[in-house]
Amino acid sequence: MGGNSSAQGGAIVFETGVEFSVWSHHAAQIDLCLFDDDGKEYARLPMARDSDHVFRLFVDGVKEGARYGYRADGIYAPDNGLWFDPSKLLIDPYAKAVDGPFRYDLRLGIFGEDTQHLMPKSVVTKDAPVKIRKPLFKPGGFIYEVAVKPFTILHPDVPEAQRGTVAALAHPSVVAHLKRIGVDAVELMPITAWIDERHLPPLGLTNGWGYNPVAFMALDPRIVPGGIAELNETVAKLHEEGIAVILDLVFNHTGESDRYGTTLSLRGIDNLSYYRHVVDRPSVLVNDTGTGNTVACDHPYVQRLIIDSLRHFVRSAGVDGFRFDLAPVLGRTANGFDRNGTLAAIxxxxxxxxxxxxxxxxxxxxxxxxxxxxxTPFLEWNDRARDDIRCYWRGDGWKTGSLATVLAGSSNIFSANGQTETRSVNFLAAHDGFTLMDLVSYNDKHNEANGENNRDGHNENHSWNNGVEGETAYPVIRERRKADVMALISTLFASRGSVMLTAGDEGGRTQHGNNNAYCQDNEITWVDWKLLDEDLIAHTAFVATLRRRFSVFSDLTFFSGNGDVEWISLSGEPMTIDEWETPSFSTLGMVLATGDRSNRKQTRLAVLFNRSEQHQLFTLPSAGETNWRQLLPDGARKVGGRATIEPRSVAFFVEN
Structure with missing residues (x-):
C-alpha cells in the first residue's frame, strides 16, 4: 500500500484501488468523474461528506495513471459568492499531474456549458520520494533566474525534441554555461500548469511566463512533459554539478481571474473559502494581485494546501527552495499583513x-x-537596491551614499528588530521589466506588441539610451552600452547579500524595449544563444569568480566600520561629508577586509567605481610597504599605490 496525499485532498493509491478526497465547506454535493485514456467519461460517482467537510470515495480497481475530475453542485449565486455549476469539470486542487495543458475558452466561464471536452484531466499518481539533502544554496550566492522555455528553445546543442523543457536544463552545454558564469542556484520561473489570460487569445498572444496558475502541484506538460520524474532527474543532475534549484511558485492568485473569468478548480469547488472577498460584499473579489482574484492564504485549508504543495516538491524532486510571487498575499489576513501566520507556518x-x-x-x-x-530567514527581492544602482550609473545626483548603502547590504532596511545580517537579494533586472541591455538602450518602454497600446508595464524604469534609442546605434554607442552593462554587473557582484541575474542578461539579450513581455512566447523573449556577447559573458564569469574567491562576499553581517570597510575618495583618504553630499561626485572607493580563498590569507580588496566620462586616478590606501595588484580576467597586474580607472567602469584591486 502506498499513500501519496494529504487527508484533506488528492488521490491515495492502495493495492486494490484509489481513495479520492476533496474539501469544500459550501458544496451540497461533489461527484467524482472517471475517464478512459481517450478522455471519455465512463463513471460519475457521488462522494460522501465527512464531519470535516471532506468529500471522500474509495473506488476499487482504479490504478495509477487513471484520469479523473470533479463536479460540484450547490447554489449558483455569484452575487453571494457562490459559483456551483455541475456542468463544469474541475481539476483536483491536489492533482500532481494533468494530462494536457489548459487552453482558454469562453465557455469555461459560462454557466451551464459543459466543459468536459475543454478541460485537461487530473491524473492519479504515486509519490516516489527522493533522498532529501540540505540545500546547496547558501545566502550570499549567485541566483540565476530562468524562464525554462525561452532559455533553451533556441539552444543549438540541445536536441530539438528537448528544447524548451526542464530536461534541457541538464544538457551538458547548458550546465557548462551555468558553471562558467558561476551560478550557485537556478530559480525556475513557474513550471506548474497555467492558463492564458482571457484577453490574450483574441490578440494572437499566449502567456509565456506561467504566472497564472490553475493547479499548484501539477507541472505544465508543455515545459515538463515528463512530469515530476523529469524535474527530479534535472534537479539531481544539477545537484551533481553543485547547482541548486529554486522554484518560483504562485500562491497569490489563480487563472480563474475575476467574476468574468473561468471556472476550473477552486472557484467551482468553494469560491467563498478559497478566495478573499470584500468584507460584507461576497460578490466582490479582493484584487491585491492585479489579476482579478486573491487567494485566501490565511484560511486553514488553503494554508494546508500551500504547505502540502511545497512539501510535494521537496519530497518528490528534492528542490532546494522556493521564491514566492507577490509574497505579502501569503501573509494577508482580514486585518492586514501578518508575518506570523502562513509565512511562519511554512x-x-x-x-x-x-x-x-x-x-x-x-x-x-x-x-x-x-x-x-x-x-527570518526569508530572503527578499530588494527593488530599492535595483533602483539605486540604476540611478547611480544613470548619473542621478545624491546617489553616492545610496550606492554605498546597497553595497553594504541595505542595513537601513534589514536591521530592523535587532537583525545583524542582510537578507537582501540584490538584482539589476528581472523577468518583469527591461532586460539589462535594454536598460541602457531605451529611455521608454516599447510594449506595442502586447496589444494594449503601450499602456501596460512600468513607466519609470530609471533607464537611459546613451544618445540613440534602440539596438541600432553607432559602434561607439554600442561599446558605451557594453561598458555600462559591465559596470552594472560589477556593482551587483560587489554588493553584500545574495545576487541575481536573469538568464541571458550576462550576454546582452534584448526584448527590443518590451518591459512586460509575459505574453510574448516568441523570439522577443527567447534567448538567442548565437547573438550573446562573449565579452559580457566573460566579464560576468570574472566577477563571479572574484565573488567566490573573497570571503567578504559570503559574509552577511552588517559592516561595523571598525576595520572591515573603508570608503575612500580619489586621494585614498576617507570620504568627507562634502564628498558624500556633492551631487556631481562621480567616484567611490570601497576597501574591504577579507579572506582570500586562493591563498588562505587575510588581505584587503579595493573596489573602485568611476561613473564619469573621464579616466580617474585613484591613490590606493597604504600601510607601510603595501603594494596593490589589479585583478583582471586574465590574471593580475601590479599597480603600486596608484591606479587609473577607465571611464564608466568598476575595477578590483587586491593588496599584496
Missing part, C-alpha cells in the same frame, strides 16, 4: 524549515510594500 514545517525561502515583498493591495518585514 518555516515551522519539519520538511521545509531548512529550505531557501525568497519573497517578492510587495503586492498592489493596501500596505502591500513589505520589504524588510518578512520573518
Amino acid at each position: 518555516l515551522a514545517d519539519d520538511l521545509l524549515g531548512d529550505r531557501i525561502m525568497i519573497a517578492e515583498p510587495w503586492d498592489i493591495g493596501p500596505s502591500g510594500y513589505q520589504l524588510g518585514n518578512f520573518p
Whole structure:
C-alpha cells in the first residue's frame, strides 16, 4: 500500500484501488468523474461528506495513471459568492499531474456549458520520494533566474525534441554555461500548469511566463512533459554539478481571474473559502494581485494546501527552495499583513524549515510594500537596491551614499528588530521589466506588441539610451552600452547579500524595449544563444569568480566600520561629508577586509567605481610597504599605490 496525499485532498493509491478526497465547506454535493485514456467519461460517482467537510470515495480497481475530475453542485449565486455549476469539470486542487495543458475558452466561464471536452484531466499518481539533502544554496550566492522555455528553445546543442523543457536544463552545454558564469542556484520561473489570460487569445498572444496558475502541484506538460520524474532527474543532475534549484511558485492568485473569468478548480469547488472577498460584499473579489482574484492564504485549508504543495516538491524532486510571487498575499489576513501566520507556518514545517525561502515583498493591495518585514530567514527581492544602482550609473545626483548603502547590504532596511545580517537579494533586472541591455538602450518602454497600446508595464524604469534609442546605434554607442552593462554587473557582484541575474542578461539579450513581455512566447523573449556577447559573458564569469574567491562576499553581517570597510575618495583618504553630499561626485572607493580563498590569507580588496566620462586616478590606501595588484580576467597586474580607472567602469584591486 502506498499513500501519496494529504487527508484533506488528492488521490491515495492502495493495492486494490484509489481513495479520492476533496474539501469544500459550501458544496451540497461533489461527484467524482472517471475517464478512459481517450478522455471519455465512463463513471460519475457521488462522494460522501465527512464531519470535516471532506468529500471522500474509495473506488476499487482504479490504478495509477487513471484520469479523473470533479463536479460540484450547490447554489449558483455569484452575487453571494457562490459559483456551483455541475456542468463544469474541475481539476483536483491536489492533482500532481494533468494530462494536457489548459487552453482558454469562453465557455469555461459560462454557466451551464459543459466543459468536459475543454478541460485537461487530473491524473492519479504515486509519490516516489527522493533522498532529501540540505540545500546547496547558501545566502550570499549567485541566483540565476530562468524562464525554462525561452532559455533553451533556441539552444543549438540541445536536441530539438528537448528544447524548451526542464530536461534541457541538464544538457551538458547548458550546465557548462551555468558553471562558467558561476551560478550557485537556478530559480525556475513557474513550471506548474497555467492558463492564458482571457484577453490574450483574441490578440494572437499566449502567456509565456506561467504566472497564472490553475493547479499548484501539477507541472505544465508543455515545459515538463515528463512530469515530476523529469524535474527530479534535472534537479539531481544539477545537484551533481553543485547547482541548486529554486522554484518560483504562485500562491497569490489563480487563472480563474475575476467574476468574468473561468471556472476550473477552486472557484467551482468553494469560491467563498478559497478566495478573499470584500468584507460584507461576497460578490466582490479582493484584487491585491492585479489579476482579478486573491487567494485566501490565511484560511486553514488553503494554508494546508500551500504547505502540502511545497512539501510535494521537496519530497518528490528534492528542490532546494522556493521564491514566492507577490509574497505579502501569503501573509494577508482580514486585518492586514501578518508575518506570523502562513509565512511562519511554512518555516515551522519539519520538511521545509531548512529550505531557501525568497519573497517578492510587495503586492498592489493596501500596505502591500513589505520589504524588510518578512520573518527570518526569508530572503527578499530588494527593488530599492535595483533602483539605486540604476540611478547611480544613470548619473542621478545624491546617489553616492545610496550606492554605498546597497553595497553594504541595505542595513537601513534589514536591521530592523535587532537583525545583524542582510537578507537582501540584490538584482539589476528581472523577468518583469527591461532586460539589462535594454536598460541602457531605451529611455521608454516599447510594449506595442502586447496589444494594449503601450499602456501596460512600468513607466519609470530609471533607464537611459546613451544618445540613440534602440539596438541600432553607432559602434561607439554600442561599446558605451557594453561598458555600462559591465559596470552594472560589477556593482551587483560587489554588493553584500545574495545576487541575481536573469538568464541571458550576462550576454546582452534584448526584448527590443518590451518591459512586460509575459505574453510574448516568441523570439522577443527567447534567448538567442548565437547573438550573446562573449565579452559580457566573460566579464560576468570574472566577477563571479572574484565573488567566490573573497570571503567578504559570503559574509552577511552588517559592516561595523571598525576595520572591515573603508570608503575612500580619489586621494585614498576617507570620504568627507562634502564628498558624500556633492551631487556631481562621480567616484567611490570601497576597501574591504577579507579572506582570500586562493591563498588562505587575510588581505584587503579595493573596489573602485568611476561613473564619469573621464579616466580617474585613484591613490590606493597604504600601510607601510603595501603594494596593490589589479585583478583582471586574465590574471593580475601590479599597480603600486596608484591606479587609473577607465571611464564608466568598476575595477578590483587586491593588496599584496
